[in-house]
Amino acid sequence: MAKPKASKGLALDALFSQVKSEKQFTEAYTLRDELESRLIAMRQQTTSHPLGNPVLELAHDLSERLAAGDLSVDILSQLVQYLSVEAFGDRAKRVSDYVGVESIADNKSRLSELFKALAFDDADTQISFEAFKDKLEREAFGIVITAHPTFGLSKELYQALAQFTANESSDGQALDAKAIEILNQLVIGSSHEPDQGIDLLAEHGQAMEAIASIQQALREVYDVALAVAEELYPEKWTELSPRVLSVASWVGYDLDGRTDITWATTLHTRMKVQVIQLGYYISKLNEIIAVHKGEKDELETTLALIKSRVTLALHVAEKETEFFSDNNASEEALKDVSRSIVTDDGARLVHTAELIEAINRALNLTDKADLKRSLIILRSEIANYGLAASHMHVRLNSAQLHNAIRKNIGMEGEPDDPGRRRGNFRALSGLLDEVEPIRINFGSLSAEHTTAKRMFMLIAQMIKYVDASRPIRFLIAECDTPFTILTALYYAKLFGVDDLLDISPLFETGTALERGSEVIAELLENEHYRAYVEKRGRLCIQTGFSDAGRYLGQVSASLAIERLHMKLARLLADYNVRGVEVVIFDTHGESMGRGAHPLSFNDRLKYVSSPMTRLLFAENNIPLKQEVSFQGGDGYLYFGTPKLALTTVTRLLEHALGKSTADDKDAFYTNTDYSLDFFLTLKDFHENTLENKDYAALLGSFSTNLLYQTGSRKSKRQHDKHHGIDRGHPSQIRAIPHNAILQQLGYLANTAGGFGTAIASDLDAFVKLHGESDRVRRFMDMVSYAKGLSSLNTPEAYAALFNPRYWLAKAYAVKHTERARDQLRLSNLVGDTQRYDGMNRMLQIFRQDAIHLHRGLDALTADGQEKVFPFDTRRRINLIILHVVRLCLIQEIFLLAMRIPAFANRDDLTLEDLIQDIIAMEIPAALEELKATFPVHEGKTVFTAEEYGEPSDYSDDEARDYSDEHKNIFEPIEELYDLCRRISVGISNSIGAHG
Structure with missing residues (x-):
C-alpha cells in the first residue's frame, strides 16, 4: 500500500510567519539567534577546551547580564514564549507527518483497498462471503483510552494542536483565514501550560470526546466495509456487521496505585458512559427516521419502537446515574435506589439482543440500499460497543488480590515464598474445586472494605444492571505468579462473573517479563484456568512498555516483551490450545521513553508488536488481537479532528489487517548468540542504573518540582500498606514523571543509555547486524533520535548548581559586591559535595556510554549505511536554549x-x-x-x-x-x-x- 501523502500545513505556515513578525518578540528573536551563534562557537572549541560546558557558560552569562541590568526577565519571558510557540508548531507538523494525515476521501480509498485485499486469497481468488464475514466481524485490533497524567497542555491548546495538525477545525471544517487568525492569537497569546487542578471528572470528559471521535471514524470504516461487501457479495452483504476494531477505556476504573476512586465513582462513571451511548443511539435513530420519513407504515412503526425502547432505557439510566454521582449518599438512600434498581419493571436495557433483532426486522422491511446501510452501521455499532460508549477495563494491583485471599487460606508472607508456595497453591486450588456463586446486593457491596472483593462485587452488579452484552477486562498490575491469576479466577467464580470477565496479568517488571511464559505455562496446567480460557475463547495478557522501560530501559524492555510474545505463541502451540484467541494489550504512551517510536506511526506499531511476533502467531494458527493505549491528553490528540481520527484508525487497521512484512532471515533472530548478549548487556546497564543510589540523587535533584500537575494521579505510587517500601527508590516514581524528569534534565537516559556499552563489546558485529536487520535498524533509529534530543552538557550544568565550587568561582569573579556575598553564602547552603558528587558519578557513567554510542553511530555512517535518523538542528538548538534560560532563572531564584x-x-x-x-x-x-x-x-x-x-x-x-x-x-x-x-x-x- 502506498505511503500516506505529506501534509501541506497551510495553517502552520501562517503560525510560523505570524510569530516571527510579532513586534513583541523582536528582542527575543534577536537573543535567540545570538545564543545559537555563541553555542555553536563554543561547541567548536570543545576539542581545545574539553572541560568547558557551553550550556553552563551561557546560563552563567545570562545570569550576570540580568544582574547588570543588560537583560530583563521580561525579555527572557518573551524568548520562552517565542520558543514555546515554535515548539508547538513544530510538534503539530511532526504529528501530521508521523501519522500521515490525509483527507476523509483518501483514507476511505485506502480502507477500500485494504478490505478488498481481504476478500482474496494468495492465489488472487475471491474467498467465500462467510470467510470474508469472519474477518470483518472479528476485532482484529483494539484502542484503549486511559487517563495517564499526560495532560501537559490546556484543553484549548490541545484542540488548537489537533487543528493545526490536520489543517481543519474540530468539527471537520477546512480552516479559513479567520479561523487561522483565531488559532494564531490563541497559541501566541496564551501561556503554554496545563489546565489548573485537572481532576478525574475533567479527564473523563476529554476521554469521552476522544471516544466519540473514534466512533465517528469507525462509522466511516463500516461504510467502506459495507460498500466493498455490496460490490463483491451483492446477495449477502446485508448479513455483515463489521467490527474490526474495539474501543475500551479504564478512565474511572483503574485502581492500581490509587486510593481516591470509590466504588460509587466507578459505578457512576460506567453508568454515565451508558447514558452517553444510549443518547448517541437515539441521535442516530433520529437521523435515520428524519431521512426516511414516509416509508412503509410497518417500517416507520418499527423504527419508532426501537427509538422508544432505547429512550425508556435512557431515562432509567439517567436517574440512577444521578444518584451514584453522590459519594456521600446515606445508607437509607442507597437502600431506596437499590430496591428501585432490583424491582425494575423491564424498562432497563442490559442486553443488546432485542435491539439487534428489531434492527434486523427493519432491514427486512426496506429495499433501499442507503437505508439498509444506515441500519447495518447502527447494528454494527451496537454489536461492537454494547450499551456503553466503550468496553470496560478495570485494574487492580496483585497485592490487593493477595490481601483479599490471605485469610481464606491462612497465607503468611508472599504467595511464592519457597517454604509455603506449594501449600498456598494447594489451598487455593481447594477453594476453586468447591467454589459456588454467591448472591450479593448493593448493601453487601457498600459494606465490603477489601478493595479486590469489592471490585468483583461491583462488576457483578454492573453486569446485572448496566451492561451484560460486552466482556469486562480485569487487569492485574505487577503480576509475576500464577497464584494471582488463580485468585482472581476464584473471586470471578465466587461472584458469578467468570462468563464475562477476561482476567489479564500485566507483565512489566524484569522478573515478570522473564517469568511471564512460565506463569502462563503453569496456568495452562491448572484444570480450572484451562477450562476457563477455553470457555471464554480468549487468553489475555497486558505488557507495560512504560514501566518496563523504567526498569529495563526502553529498547531492552521492548525486546523482553517481544521475547514474551514469541514464547507465548510457541507455548500455546506446545500445549495444543485451540479455538482460543490471544489478546495482547501493549500499554505504551506517546513518548520514546514509554514506547512510541518517533519515526512514523507504522514504525511505532511494528516496534511495539514486531512483524516476527505476528508471523509466529500466524504460523501456529493462533488468532491474535493486539491492543494499544492512547494515554491522556497527549494520546487523545490523535482523535482531535475527524480527519485526524480517521487517519489514525486507518493506520491501525492497515497494521492489523495488512499483509505481514516479516523477514524470517532478519539477522537479529538468526544470530541469536550476539543478539542475546547485546540484549543482556543493555538490560544489565539499566537495571544497575535503577539500583544505583547516584541515579536516585540525579532524579531527586529537583524531582518533579519543575513540572506542572498534568493529571489527577499522583506522581508517586499510593499503597494500601506502607511497610517495607523504600519511597526514595526510583521505582516509586511512576513511569511518566520518571520520563518527564529525564526530559527536564536534558538526557533521555532510559532510551539512549546503555547502547554504547552494548555496542563496544563488538563494534564490527554491531555494524554488520545493523545492516542485516530491520528490527535493529528500527530500534537504533529510536536511540539515535533520543540521543539527538539529549546533551549531557545539560544535566551536567544542572548538577553544577549543587556544586559549592561553582558558587565560589562565581563569587570570586564578581569580588566584593552584595551578589558575591550571596554566592558565598549559597556555596555553604547547597550542601556538602555528596549530592553533587553522586550526580556527577552517574553522569560520568552516562558520558562513558555516550562516547561508545557516538563511535557506533559514526561506524554505521563510515560503513556506508543510511545515516541514522537525520535530525533537525534548529529544534535541538531551541531545546538547549530553553535549558540555558531555565538554568539562569534557577540561579536567580537561589540568589x-x-x-x-x-x-x-x-x-x-x-x-x-x-x-x-x-x-x-x-x-x-x-x-x-x-x-x-x-x-x-x-x-x-x-x-x-x-x-x-x-x-x-x-x-x-x-x-x-x-x-x-x-x-x-x-x-x-x-x-x-x-x-x-x-x-x-x-x-x-x-x-x-x-x-
Whole structure:
C-alpha cells in the first residue's frame, strides 16, 4: 500500500510567519539567534577546551547580564514564549507527518483497498462471503483510552494542536483565514501550560470526546466495509456487521496505585458512559427516521419502537446515574435506589439482543440500499460497543488480590515464598474445586472494605444492571505468579462473573517479563484456568512498555516483551490450545521513553508488536488481537479532528489487517548468540542504573518540582500498606514523571543509555547486524533520535548548581559586591559535595556510554549505511536554549533566597529548611510558609481610647508590614518559578510528549 501523502500545513505556515513578525518578540528573536551563534562557537572549541560546558557558560552569562541590568526577565519571558510557540508548531507538523494525515476521501480509498485485499486469497481468488464475514466481524485490533497524567497542555491548546495538525477545525471544517487568525492569537497569546487542578471528572470528559471521535471514524470504516461487501457479495452483504476494531477505556476504573476512586465513582462513571451511548443511539435513530420519513407504515412503526425502547432505557439510566454521582449518599438512600434498581419493571436495557433483532426486522422491511446501510452501521455499532460508549477495563494491583485471599487460606508472607508456595497453591486450588456463586446486593457491596472483593462485587452488579452484552477486562498490575491469576479466577467464580470477565496479568517488571511464559505455562496446567480460557475463547495478557522501560530501559524492555510474545505463541502451540484467541494489550504512551517510536506511526506499531511476533502467531494458527493505549491528553490528540481520527484508525487497521512484512532471515533472530548478549548487556546497564543510589540523587535533584500537575494521579505510587517500601527508590516514581524528569534534565537516559556499552563489546558485529536487520535498524533509529534530543552538557550544568565550587568561582569573579556575598553564602547552603558528587558519578557513567554510542553511530555512517535518523538542528538548538534560560532563572531564584530575612525558629521550621526547599525547587510550599511568616498588613491596627477607655502608643513588632519582602523577594521568586515551569512545557513539546 502506498505511503500516506505529506501534509501541506497551510495553517502552520501562517503560525510560523505570524510569530516571527510579532513586534513583541523582536528582542527575543534577536537573543535567540545570538545564543545559537555563541553555542555553536563554543561547541567548536570543545576539542581545545574539553572541560568547558557551553550550556553552563551561557546560563552563567545570562545570569550576570540580568544582574547588570543588560537583560530583563521580561525579555527572557518573551524568548520562552517565542520558543514555546515554535515548539508547538513544530510538534503539530511532526504529528501530521508521523501519522500521515490525509483527507476523509483518501483514507476511505485506502480502507477500500485494504478490505478488498481481504476478500482474496494468495492465489488472487475471491474467498467465500462467510470467510470474508469472519474477518470483518472479528476485532482484529483494539484502542484503549486511559487517563495517564499526560495532560501537559490546556484543553484549548490541545484542540488548537489537533487543528493545526490536520489543517481543519474540530468539527471537520477546512480552516479559513479567520479561523487561522483565531488559532494564531490563541497559541501566541496564551501561556503554554496545563489546565489548573485537572481532576478525574475533567479527564473523563476529554476521554469521552476522544471516544466519540473514534466512533465517528469507525462509522466511516463500516461504510467502506459495507460498500466493498455490496460490490463483491451483492446477495449477502446485508448479513455483515463489521467490527474490526474495539474501543475500551479504564478512565474511572483503574485502581492500581490509587486510593481516591470509590466504588460509587466507578459505578457512576460506567453508568454515565451508558447514558452517553444510549443518547448517541437515539441521535442516530433520529437521523435515520428524519431521512426516511414516509416509508412503509410497518417500517416507520418499527423504527419508532426501537427509538422508544432505547429512550425508556435512557431515562432509567439517567436517574440512577444521578444518584451514584453522590459519594456521600446515606445508607437509607442507597437502600431506596437499590430496591428501585432490583424491582425494575423491564424498562432497563442490559442486553443488546432485542435491539439487534428489531434492527434486523427493519432491514427486512426496506429495499433501499442507503437505508439498509444506515441500519447495518447502527447494528454494527451496537454489536461492537454494547450499551456503553466503550468496553470496560478495570485494574487492580496483585497485592490487593493477595490481601483479599490471605485469610481464606491462612497465607503468611508472599504467595511464592519457597517454604509455603506449594501449600498456598494447594489451598487455593481447594477453594476453586468447591467454589459456588454467591448472591450479593448493593448493601453487601457498600459494606465490603477489601478493595479486590469489592471490585468483583461491583462488576457483578454492573453486569446485572448496566451492561451484560460486552466482556469486562480485569487487569492485574505487577503480576509475576500464577497464584494471582488463580485468585482472581476464584473471586470471578465466587461472584458469578467468570462468563464475562477476561482476567489479564500485566507483565512489566524484569522478573515478570522473564517469568511471564512460565506463569502462563503453569496456568495452562491448572484444570480450572484451562477450562476457563477455553470457555471464554480468549487468553489475555497486558505488557507495560512504560514501566518496563523504567526498569529495563526502553529498547531492552521492548525486546523482553517481544521475547514474551514469541514464547507465548510457541507455548500455546506446545500445549495444543485451540479455538482460543490471544489478546495482547501493549500499554505504551506517546513518548520514546514509554514506547512510541518517533519515526512514523507504522514504525511505532511494528516496534511495539514486531512483524516476527505476528508471523509466529500466524504460523501456529493462533488468532491474535493486539491492543494499544492512547494515554491522556497527549494520546487523545490523535482523535482531535475527524480527519485526524480517521487517519489514525486507518493506520491501525492497515497494521492489523495488512499483509505481514516479516523477514524470517532478519539477522537479529538468526544470530541469536550476539543478539542475546547485546540484549543482556543493555538490560544489565539499566537495571544497575535503577539500583544505583547516584541515579536516585540525579532524579531527586529537583524531582518533579519543575513540572506542572498534568493529571489527577499522583506522581508517586499510593499503597494500601506502607511497610517495607523504600519511597526514595526510583521505582516509586511512576513511569511518566520518571520520563518527564529525564526530559527536564536534558538526557533521555532510559532510551539512549546503555547502547554504547552494548555496542563496544563488538563494534564490527554491531555494524554488520545493523545492516542485516530491520528490527535493529528500527530500534537504533529510536536511540539515535533520543540521543539527538539529549546533551549531557545539560544535566551536567544542572548538577553544577549543587556544586559549592561553582558558587565560589562565581563569587570570586564578581569580588566584593552584595551578589558575591550571596554566592558565598549559597556555596555553604547547597550542601556538602555528596549530592553533587553522586550526580556527577552517574553522569560520568552516562558520558562513558555516550562516547561508545557516538563511535557506533559514526561506524554505521563510515560503513556506508543510511545515516541514522537525520535530525533537525534548529529544534535541538531551541531545546538547549530553553535549558540555558531555565538554568539562569534557577540561579536567580537561589540568589533571591539568600535575601530572605532571618526569623525565630518555630514548629521545627528554620530559615535553612526553607532555603533547602527552594534549592530543591519546592517553591509553592516554601512560599506558603514564607508568606505566613512574613505577612503583609494593609495598615496598623489602632486601639483607640474611645474603644478601650484609655489611649495606647504601643506598636506590636509582629505587626510589621513585610510588603517589601513580598515585592522584592517572594513575588520575583514566584514569577521566575512560573517561567521555569513554562519552559518545562516547551521542552515537552520539543521532545513530542510529556513524560
